[in-house]
Structure formats: C-alpha cells, structure tokens
Amino acid sequence: xxxxxxxxxxxxxxxxxxxxxxxxxxxxxxxxxxxxxxxxxxxxxxxxxxxxxxxxxxxxxxxxxxxxxxxxxxxxxxxxxxxxxxxxxxxxxxxxxxxxxxxxxxxxxxxxxxxxxxxxxxxxxxxxxxxxxxxxxxxxxxxxxxxxxxxxxxxxxxxxxxxxxxxx
Amino acid sequence: xxxxxxxxxxxxxxxxxxxxxxxxxxxxxxxxxxxxxxxxxxxxxxxxxxxxxxxxxxxxxxxxxxxxxxxxxxxxxxxxxxxxxxxxxxxxxxxxxxxxxxxxxxxxxxxxxxxxxxxxxxxxxxxxxxxxxxxxxxxxxxxxxxxxxxxxxxxxxxxxxxxxxxxxxxxxxxxxxxxxxxxxxxxxxxxxxxxxxxxxxxxxxxxxxxxxxxxxxxxxxxxxxxxxxxxxxxxxxxxxxxxxxxxxxxxxxxxxxxxxxxxxxxxxxxxxxxxxxxxxxxxxxxxxxxxxxxxxxxxxxxxxxxxxxxxxxxxxxxxxxxxxxxxxxxxxxxx
Numbered sequence: 001x002x003x004x005x006x007x008x009x010x011x012x013x014x015x016x017x018x019x020x021x022x023x024x025x026x027x028x029x030x031x032x033x034x035x036x037x038x039x040x041x042x043x044x045x046x047x048x049x050x051x052x053x054x055x056x057x058x059x060x061x062x063x064x065x066x067x068x069x070x071x072x073x074x075x076x077x078x079x080x081x082x083x084x085x086x087x088x089x090x091x092x093x094x095x096x097x098x099x100x101x102x103x104x105x106x107x108x109x110x111x112x113x114x115x116x117x118x119x120x121x122x123x124x125x126x127x128x129x130x131x132x133x134x135x136x137x138x139x140x141x142x143x144x145x146x147x148x149x150x151x152x153x154x155x156x157x158x159x160x161x162x163x164x165x166x167x168x
Numbered sequence: 169x170x171x172x173x174x175x176x177x178x179x180x181x182x183x184x185x186x187x188x189x190x191x192x193x194x195x196x197x198x199x200x201x202x203x204x205x206x207x208x209x210x211x212x213x214x215x216x217x218x219x220x221x222x223x224x225x226x227x228x229x230x231x232x233x234x235x236x237x238x239x240x241x242x243x244x245x246x247x248x249x250x251x252x253x254x255x256x257x258x259x260x261x262x263x264x265x266x267x268x269x270x271x272x273x274x275x276x277x278x279x280x281x282x283x284x285x286x287x288x289x290x291x292x293x294x295x296x297x298x299x300x301x302x303x304x305x306x307x308x309x310x311x312x313x314x315x316x317x318x319x320x321x322x323x324x325x326x327x328x329x330x331x332x333x334x335x336x337x338x339x340x341x342x343x344x345x346x347x348x349x350x351x352x353x354x355x356x357x358x359x360x361x362x363x364x365x366x367x368x369x370x371x372x373x374x375x376x377x378x379x380x381x382x383x384x385x386x387x388x389x390x391x392x393x394x395x396x397x398x399x400x401x402x403x404x405x406x407x408x409x410x411x412x413x414x415x416x417x418x419x420x421x422x423x424x425x426x427x428x429x430x431x432x433x434x435x436x437x438x439x440x441x442x443x444x445x446x447x448x449x450x451x452x453x454x455x456x457x458x459x460x461x462x463x464x465x466x467x468x469x470x471x472x473x474x475x476x477x478x479x480x481x482x483x484x485x486x487x488x489x490x491x492x493x494x495x496x497x498x499x500x501x502x503x
Contacts, residue, residue: 061223061231070195070498071233077222111228 001142002150002160008123008139009040013047015137016090016121020048025119028088031055033105034076036094039154040123044092055080057091062104078108085113094152094160096122099133124150124160188310196495198310198319201328202369210373214338216491217484223260224487233494234263237294241267242309243322244300249458249482250322250332254297257489266293282312289314295497296320303327303362318496326362332457333366335488337374339481340412343453347371353380353406353448354397356416356438356465359387359427363457364416365395372396382406382438386427403438407447415440415456415466431464441467445475453477 032041125138186204303325400406
C-alpha cells in the first residue's frame with residue numbers, strides 16, 4: 001500500500017525543484033519537524049542541493065496537548081541556523097494528519113521572525129484533518145481508518161509502515 | 169515578623185517523607201527538596217532545562233507552554249534574584265505571574281498562613297513559589313494546598329533551596345560535563361546555608377567524585393560528614409586539586425553571638441583571593457549563589473575574574489526554573 005520511499009522522496013524532490021525553477025520558491029531554506037520530518041528533510045535537503053544548513057524544529061514547547069501528555073523528557077532544542085525574516089521556507093514533516101503539529105510549528109516559526117512564504121511538504125498526507133491546513137506538496141495520499149497510523153523509523157534505514165493501534 | 173506558622177510534623181511511619189513531591193502516577197508535582205528525587209529526576213530536570221536554553225537565546229524569549237496558568241510568588245522573606253528569575257521563568261512559559269510579598273502584607277495584620285493561602289487559592293492559582301525563613305514551610309504549604317496546585321520551594325530557613333542547587337549542577341554540567349571525576353569544594357558559612365545542604369544532596373545524587381566543605385568549625389553543622397562530604401578547615405588543603413569552588417555568603421543576619429572573630433579575620437582565612445585560587449586546579453571554576461559580599465567571602469578580582477561563572481549561574485537559573493515549572497505543571501500521566 002505504501003510506495004517505496006525512494007520513489008516518494010524523488011517525487012517530493014522533483015515537485016520542489018519545479019517550484020524553485022519556476023520562481024514560486026525564491027532561494028528557500030528548509031526546516032524539518034523533529035523527528036520524522038527531520039529525517040525526510042535531510043534527504044530532500046541533500047537532493048535539492050540547498051546551500052544553507054537544514055533547520056530543525058522541535059515543537060514540544062508549542063503543543064496544544066501539553067496538559068494531557070506532558071513534556072517529553074529529552075527535548076532536543078530547535079535549531080534554525082539562519083535568519084528567517086523575509087525568507088521562503090520549505091517546512092517538512094513525515095505525515096500530515098490532524099494538522100495540529102503544523103499549527104504548532106508555524107507558531108514557533110513566527111517567534112523567530114516573519115518569513116515571506118512557508119510551503120508545506122510532507123511524505124504522507126492522510127485523512128483526519130482537524131484544522132484548515134493542507135500540504136502544498138506530498139509524496140503519497142493515504143486513506144486510513146481511525147485506528148491506523150503511519151510509523152516512520154530511521155534515520156538509517158528510513159522505513160515506513162502502517163500500524164494498527166491495539167485496543168486497550 | 170508575625171507569621172503564624174506551625175512547624176510541620178513529618179509522619180513517622182511514612183517510608184519516604186519526600187513522597188509528597190510526586191503524584192499517584194509518579195510524576196513530579198511539588199519541588200520541595202533534592203532528597204527523594206534520585207538521579208533520574210535530577211537528570212530529567214537538567215535535560216529539560218537544556219532544551220529551554222534555546223528559548224532564551226532567540227528574539228522572542230517565550231513559549232506558550234503554560235499559557236493561561238497562574239504562578240504566585242509567595243515571598244515571606246525578601247529576595248531579588250530568586251524572585252525575579254522565577255518570575256522571568258514563568259513569563260517565558262507564558263504563565264501569568266502574581267508577586268506577593270508577605271513579609272509586609274496580610275500576615276502583619278494577624279492573618280494566619282493557611283487563611284492567606286486559601287485566599288490566594290481562591291484566585292485560581294496553579295502554582296505557589298514559596299520562600300520562607302522557617303525550615304519546612306514549603307512542605308507545610310504543599311500539604312495544605314488544593315490538589316491541582318503545585319508548590320516550589322524557593323528557600324526555606326536553613327533547610328533547602330532545591331532550584332539553586334539544580335542550577336548550580338546545571339552550570340557545572342555545562343562546563344565540566346561528567347560529575348564522576350570532579351572534586352567540588354563548598355566554602356564558608358555551611359551552617360546557615362540551605363543552599364549548601366541542597367548542593368551537597370544534588371552533587372551526591374549525581375555521583376560527584378568528591379564533595380568537600382571548607383569552613384571554620386563554628387560555621388559547620390554537627391555531623392556534617394553524614395551528608396557525604398569531606399571536611400576541611402584550611403583553604404590550602406581543601407582547595408588542592410579542586411575543579412569547582414562554590415563560595416557561600418556569610419549570613420550575618422542569621423548568626424547569634426560570636427561565631428566569628430570578625431569579617432576581616434574570615435576574609436584572611438577563607439575569603440577567595442587570586443592567591444588562594446591558585447591552590448585549586450588551573451581550570452577550576454568559581455561559583456557563588458549570590459548575593460556576594462565583596463571583600464568578605466570573595467575578592468572582587470576573583471568574582472569578576474576569568475574563572476568566575478557567577479553571572480552564568482544567574483542566566484542558567486531561568487532555564488532550570490522553567491524546566492521545574494513545566495515538569496510540575498505538565499501532564500499528570502505520560503502516554
């Protein structure tokens with residue numbers, strides 16, 4: 001059901017390269033969302049040959065479920081090794097599901113400055129959105145049941161599989 | 169100061185008197201003392217603080233973690249540094265902060281501590297940060313607050329000042345890394361210092377190679393060795409091969425009678441000067457919880473010198489207090 005990750009990464013990379021070529025992305029910088037998004041972003045960053053280092057966003061401090069889930073013990077800090085003011089940003093995550101992670105990522109991003117444009121690239125886009133957020137480019141669209149989720153493991157080898165959550 | 173405060177009695181049968189710091193699911197709820205935290209929780213707090221350091225470095229020094237929560241600083245004893253860093257920490261987590269200076273407030277009008285507490289609780293506070301001149305005050309308050317309220321001890325009498333000890337450990341770890349090979353000397357007024365007690369606990373929890381105290385006999389508590397320290401009365405011997413020197417303030421306001429001949433005499437014997445600093449390792453760092461008494465326990469040239477990390481301690485204190493607040497007010501269960 002899931003296509004090969006190489007195929008998906010190529011597809012994503014090509015779509016982004018097109019956008020750079022036609023000028024809709026102007027000298028973009030890339031930001032991956034911790035952790036799966038960073039793994040995907042590392043590969044895209046290399047294939048697109050972006051000059052500036054990859055940025056990493058850890059949205060732990062911006063989650064809206066802090067009161068029910070709490071803080072993960074090891075929050076590796078966000079690292080944006082460039083000015084984002086006025087820049088074009090490719091925001092990368094592994095799976096777009098409810099949209100809440102992206103909401104949190106955008107909030108954090110704007111605490112660093114005001115980008116000119118933010119484009120969302122995800123490996124998988126699945127149903128179940130709870131916020132008005134869509135991907136600009138994606139590798140594959142999946143229709144899953146409520147108890148299914150896509151799990152990414154990595155960084156080497158990068159693998160994706162669909163798991164069914166067990167009933168408690 | 170007319171504070172109506174009854175010294176709490178710890179239940180004799182409780183297997184672990186510090187268990188009150190955790191909720192039923194084993195999550196940190198109150199931070200009252202370093203005791204009972206164990207290496208796992210101490211490391212977890214330090215790791216979380218490391219994450220918050222990045223927030224402090226950027227342009228907008230604020231994350232929305234505690235948005236809508238109310239933190240009340242309850243200070244029964246005055247303090248500038250501790251209160252302001254707690255306040256900044258809470259604000260950087262987007263909490264609302266109320267500062268109540270009780271040494272000049274309702275308690276002077278005869279209101280009991282519990283009545284004061286209940287009134288502030290009725291204002292829907294989520295966390296009390298408590299500083300009190302009597303040991304055990306924070307425990308007492310933690311025992312009597314509503315179930316959803318967290319209590320942080322910001323210093324109680326001679327007993328404990330856990331966030332200060334944690335920020336000291338955090339500062340040492342950032343500069344020196346592993347604690348196992350380190351020799352740390354705590355110098356000066358150990359007797360009156362809640363900071364020293366908490367520092368000794370945190371350093372031993374993290375398995376520090378050797379923890380030393382250097383002080384005249386009159387400024388050491390009885391049985392200080394039982395805390396797990398090596399005792400020295402002489403700076404030259406005590407500072408030999410030391411990696412970290414923690415100077416303490418001489419707490420004249422807590423001294424009764426003739427514990428010391430004079431400040432000049434204390435400075436001559438125990439004050440940290442450039443000359444005495446040479447007895448420690450060449451890369452030793454100098455720390456002080458503040459406020460510093462220049463020329464009493466530390467010479468200005470050392471306090472402002474290249475080996476001093478005193479101001480780093482203050483900055484690190486904000487991240488460490490953010491970590492403790494976030495962990496105490498976070499989830500009650502982790503999935």
